[in-house]
Structures are given as C-alpha cells and as structure tokens.
Amino acid sequence: MPGVEAVLERLNHEGYRLTGPRRLVLVEVLQRATPFTSAELWDAIQQTAPTIGRATVFRTLDLLTRLGVVQRIHRDAEAGRCHAYLACDERHHHHLICNSCGNVTDFHEDRALEALVREVERRTAFQIEGHRLELVGTCPACRDNTQSHVGDKC
Amino acid sequence: MPGVEAVLERLNHEGYRLTGPRRLVLVEVLQRATPFTSAELWDAIQQTAPTIGRATVFRTLDLLTRLGVVQRIHRDAEAGRCHAYLACDERHHHHLICNSCGNVTDFHEDRALEALVREVERRTAFQIEGHRLELVGTCPACRDNTQSHVGDKC
DNA sequence: GAGTTATTGATACCATGTATCTATAAGGTG
DNA sequence: CACCTTATAGATACATGGTATCAATAACTC
Numbered sequence: 001m002p003g004v005e006a007v008l009e010r011l012n013h014e015g016y017r018l019t020g021p022r023r024l025v026l027v028e029v030l031q032r033a034t035p036f037t038s039a040e041l042w043d044a045i046q047q048t049a050p051t052i053g054r055a056t057v058f059r060t061l062d063l064l065t066r067l068g069v070v071q072r073i074h075r076d077a078e079a080g081r082c083h084a085y086l087a088c089d090e091r092h093h094h095h096l097i098c099n100s101c102g103n104v105t106d107f108h109e110d111r112a113l114e115a116l117v118r119e120v121e122r123r124t125a126f127q128i129e130g131h132r133l134e135l136v137g138t139c140p141a142c143r144d145n146t147q148s149h150v151g152d153k154c
Numbered sequence: 155m156p157g158v159e160a161v162l163e164r165l166n167h168e169g170y171r172l173t174g175p176r177r178l179v180l181v182e183v184l185q186r187a188t189p190f191t192s193a194e195l196w197d198a199i200q201q202t203a204p205t206i207g208r209a210t211v212f213r214t215l216d217l218l219t220r221l222g223v224v225q226r227i228h229r230d231a232e233a234g235r236c237h238a239y240l241a242c243d244e245r246h247h248h249h250l251i252c253n254s255c256g257n258v259t260d261f262h263e264d265r266a267l268e269a270l271v272r273e274v275e276r277r278t279a280f281q282i283e284g285h286r287l288e289l290v291g292t293c294p295a296c297r298d299n300t301q302s303h304v305g306d307k308c
Numbered sequence: 309g310a311g312t313t314a315t316t317g318a319t320a321c322c323a324t325g326t327a328t329c330t331a332t333a334a335g336g337t338g
Numbered sequence: 339c340a341c342c343t344t345a346t347a348g349a350t351a352c353a354t355g356g357t358a359t360c361a362a363t364a365a366c367t368c
Contacts, residue, residue, distance in 0.1 A: 017364085017365050017366070018366095019364075020364090038354095038356080055356090058355085058357080059357095
C-alpha cells in the first residue's frame with residue numbers, strides 16, 4: 001500500500017491535477033485495509049466532506065483502479081452488490097479473503113499457478129493470457145476465535 | 155450441460171412446479187453455449203414469448219443458479235454489467251473464457267490448484283475453504299483466425 | 309494575474325436485480 | 339373430474355451501482 005504522497009506524486013507526474021476532492025477520496029481509500037464497497041466509501045466521505053459529489057467518488061475510484069492503486073474484487077453477493085474495492089500495491093498478486101472478518105491478505109504464488117496454466121494450455125490448446133484467482137477461507141485470528149467461542153463475526 | 159428433460163425432472167423431484175414460463179426460460183438458457191447476460195436472455199425471451207415477465211426470468215435464473223444448472227461468472231466490465239450467466243454441468247470446475255469469441259470451455263484441474271492452496275495455507279496460516287478461478291485467453295479457433303487475417307471478432 | 313482546460317457537483321439517467329402484491333395455474337386429494 | 343392449496347406468475351415500484359451531461363470552478367501554465 002503506497003502512501004498518500006507517493007500516489008499524489010504519481011498522479012501529478014501522469015498529468016492529473018491534484019485537487020482537493022481527489023486528495024480526500026484518496027486518503028479515505030488508503031485508510032482502509034479491508035475491501036469496501038462504493039457505498040461504504042461514499043458514506044464515510046459524506047461524514048467528513050459533505051460537499052463532495054457521488055460522481056467524484058466513482059470517478060476517483062475508477063482513476064485509482066486504472067492506476068493500480070485500487071483493485072476491484074468480485075464477490076458472490078446478491079443484487080448489484082458484486083463489486084468491492086481494495087487498496088493494494090501494484091504488483092500482480094492475488095487475494096486471500098477471510099470469510100469471517102473480511103480481512104484480505106495478498107499472496108504472490110505464481111509457480112503453482114503457472115504450472116496449472118501450462119497444464120491447461122497443453123490439454124485445451126488455449127493460449128492463456130490472464131486469470132482471476134481469489135481464495136476465501138478463515139484467517140488465523142478468526143479461526144482461533146471460533147475455536148474458543150461460537151460467535152461467528154469477529 | 156444436462157438436457158431440458160433432465161432438469162425438469164430434477165425440478166419436479168425437488169418439489170418445484172413445472173410451469174410454462176420455467177420451461178421456456180430453461181430452454182432458452184440451455185440453448186446457449188457461451189456466457190450471456192440477463193439482458194440478452196430477456197431480449198430473446200421477449201421475442202419468443204412476450205408475455206413472460208422480467209421478474210420471472212430473474213427468478214428462474216436464480217433458481218437454476220442454486221441448482222447448479224447455471225453459473226454466474228464475473229467479468230471486469232464497466233457499470234453494473236459485471237455478471238454473466240453460463241449453462242454448465244454441476245461438478246465443480248473452472249472456466250476458460252476466450253477473449254475473442256466469448257466461448258467458454260470448462261476444465262477440471264484440481265491437482266495443481268490443490269498444491270497451490272496447500273502452499274498458501276502453509277505460508278499464511280489461513281484455512282482455505284474455497285476459490286474463484288477463471289482463466290482468459292484465446293481459443294484454438296480464434297488463434298488460427300487471427301494468425302491468418304486481422305479481423306478481431308470471430 | 310490571466311487563460312486554458314481538467315475537474316467538479318448536480319442532476320438525470322440507465323441497468324441489474326429485488327420486494328411486494330394480486331391473480332393464476334400446478335398438482336395433490338376426494 | 340372438480341376442488342383446494344399454495345407455489346408461481348406478471349406488474350409495478352423500488353433499491354443499488356454506476357455513467358452521461360453540463361454549467362461552474364479551480365489547477366496548473368505562461
């Protein structure tokens with residue numbers, strides 16, 4: 001997760017203007033360690049800066065996504081609620097999402113995945129160019145909690 | 155991809171009623187070999203059976219998804235258009251999606267994936283319970299086409 | 309400080325899906 | 339077969355996530 005200043009510098013370097021609203025949204029985004037929905041972000045921003053428009057939040061999210069500062073992740077939720085956003089660094093990596101507390105850990109495991117890709121390429125004659133992989137499970141902390149007491153949200 | 159009759163029988167067996175609208179949506183779904191959006195399905199159904207309500211289409215898609223006859227897949231599309239549906243058989247498997255023609259091939263590659271899961275579990279102490287994996291690339295037919303001429307949609 | 313232009317906020321809009329509610333029809337029962 | 343029960347249908351309104359548009363504003367350049 002890069003710092004606010006680093007991202008601002010990069011925006012500037014790429015010719016984007018360093019506006020107040022952008023800074024605000026960026027700060028709010030980088031504060032979050034777990035995935036958030038656009039609605040959650042929008043709510044938080046309305047608390048701290050009620051003058052900022054909804055469109056600006058979406059535009060900034062979109063910009064940050066294109067820059068790789070934020071990733072969109074998919075969830076098997078109902079309704080339109082299938083997207084969440086997550087601040088993360090740029091390198092290609094995958095996410096490990098805790099079912100219980102929502103925390104996300106990154107992992108970079110490319111050897112096994114490349115083996116899989118090569119095997120599938122061999123068997124199907126596809127030329128594989130990309131992948132989406134997310135693992136879901138229970139993080140160490142939540143596992144410990146559920147072993148001691150039955151409360152399901154930690 | 156199971157046949158229409160097999161799915162109807164299963165619906166019946168599980169206590170669902172075999173109604174006209176359900177049959178129609180089911181037939182329309184099973185005809186499709188490539189992923190489709192709800193809008194595409196709805197359009198097609200309006201052509202052949204204009205009296206069927208939109209809600210019924212969504213309800214049937216939902217039912218078929220719960221039964222495993224249809225899978226929701228995620229795409230990195232803009233707007234709300236992130237979902238597509240795909241008729242497929244029930245076994246757990248993954249999808250191989252052609253960037254060019256949209257065709258989807260299933261693959262069952264669990265050895266390499268399990269190796270990956272075990273490795274990540276070891277390194278992160280997560281208890282991994284599930285995954286989402288989709289590979290995207292170019293199918294053999296499209297690869298041949300793009301090699302001969304430059305047209306990008308096959 | 310002035311000018312250019314990217315960006316903003318407001319508003320209206322679109323698309324995907326769900327909730328609700330009355331009418332209907334499926335399928336079991338006599 | 340007629341009847342009853344209840345799942346399901348269609349209609350409508352609504353919720354949500356996101357985009358298009360457009361006049362006003364504020365960043366940066368000179």
